[in-house]
Amino acid sequence: MNHSNTDLGIAEIKLAAIRPHRLVELHEQFDRLVHQVSDFSAAGSRGPVCKRDDFSVASTTAGSARRLRKMTMARTSIKTALPSLVILAGIVFLAFSTFAVGQISAINSNVGSIATNWLPNVSSAKEMNVALGDLRLAYRNYIMAQSEDQLQKADGAITAAIADFRKQADLYRSLPMTSTDEALIGRVIDVFDGYVVTGSGITGSFKSRGLLASINAVSTELGPVGDRIAEDLDALVDFNTKGAQDAYTASQASYSWTVQTSYIAIGVSVLIMGVIVYFAYFCVARPIEIVRDSIANLAAGQTDRAIPFAGRKDEIGSIAEAIETFRKGAIEKKQLEETAARHRAQAEAERDRMKAETEAAANVRLAEATSGIADGLRRLADGDLSFQITEPFAAEFETLRSDLNSAVMRLGKTVESVARTTHALDGGAREIAQSADDLSKRTEQQAASLEETAAALDQITANLTNSSKRAEEAREAAAHATVSAKHSATVVANAVNAMGRIEASANQIASIIGVVDEIAFQTNLLALNAGVEAARAGDAGKGFAVVAQEVREFAQRSAQAAKEIKGCCHVKFPIPRMG
Incomplete structure (x- = not known):
């Protein structure tokens, strides 16, 4: 029956530990969430159960959130901001994990102390109280015994009750105890030893004293001592019951703080993820898209628009400043080209003039x-x-x-x-x-001479003398013709x-x-x-x-x-x- 009562008490404590509590409402605004975490840290430092080290996690989270806001406003470099946001999320997760582990450890410690300390102590104290009641009843039965058989049964009950009491006392002393426990259990044992000695004296002198004297001795000598032992045992039960209740209350508080911190951590995590998404889109992706459009416009020859985000102190700002430098360079190049074109036109005109002068x-x-x-x-x-x-x-x-x-x-x-x-x-x-002409004339003359010679030859037969003479003349004429020839x-x-x-x-x-x-x-x-x-x-x-x-x-x-x-x-x- 006593063990059934103990199991019922443990069951009641477990049912109370899993009782639902009201959830903490999350704030959507960033600053209000930071102030809530700070207030939660301050309230936790004044709480009856949680330690200040546990609430330093909340302070760390609030400080990290403030640093995140300052970092976002200062527009640090992307290679610093993104890892910082991830690290901040990791810090929040680590802080929450550490806090949750601490709270779970505290709940486990409280439940363990209830199961291994307070409830066993209560059970032992109640068992000693039951043994004390059995012993007092056995003393009365011993005095009121009408036969030897009843007397022996009463004596056996006395011995069993004393043994049971001492067993429970030893069990109680083997469990973890506080100074109050030690003082009470020590006093109970000392008084109980005197109670047993007094009871042994009464039972030993029962026959010589008589029934009325023995009843009077039990009432006057054992009654007050038994009441004192019962009061001390009740004090032990009350003390251990209060300790179990305190442990239960601490477990409930730890559970409540764990639930609240979990929702706050979830809210902070969601907020950080929102900040990361906001930062990734509005501070990285969107500016890159705008800078890309500016680069396309610059490539198309539009140099009249300044490159946005050139004043930012991050990588996008550096890229924008570099592109702005290119834009200014393009403007200067265009101006130089226009100047060069004017100079070239002037040089062409001068060269044409000089060329014209040279050609002229x-x-x-x-x-x-x-x-x-x-x-x-x-x-x-x-x-x-x-x-x-x-x-x-x-x-x-x-x-x-x-x-x-x-x-x-x-x-x-x-x-x-x-x-x-x-x-x-x-x-x-x-x-x-x-x-x-002379030769012709002489030839004519020679022809005439030849004609004359021919005529003379015709006359040779007539006159040989004349022929010889004519032959000599002909020879002379031939010689003269030869000379002429x-x-x-x-x-x-x-x-x-x-x-x-x-x-x-x-x-x-x-x-x-x-x-x-x-x-x-x-x-x-x-x-x-x-x-x-x-x-x-x-x-x-x-x-x-x-x-x-x-x-x-x-x-x-x-x-x-x-x-x-x-x-x-x-x-x-x-x-x-x-x-």
């Missing part, structure tokens, strides 16, 4: 040179071989002037030599014609020599004409190259191309004149060779 000067020099050359070629075409270009040309055309003067001089000398040779040929030809051969040889000299002079004229033709060809080639270079120069070389075309035409005219002179030489000078 070159055209003037070329015009002077071509004018002099054209005048010389015109005089050469008119047959004037005594002229010289005395007016100096530009340095690049001075060689052409010198070559032309030399060619004209050589051509004049050659033509002069040809003229002299032609004059000599003319005289020789007249002499040859005169000699041929030899003279004619000499004249013809002289004519042939004169014709050879004329042919040599003609060859020299042809050579000079070839030189003039070569000069005309080189001039034409030079003009052609000048025209090609003028075409390469574009619009700037049009004037030079016109001058080059005129030089080319003059060169072609010179070549045509040389060709005509050469044709005349080839037409006239083969006549003596054919004669």
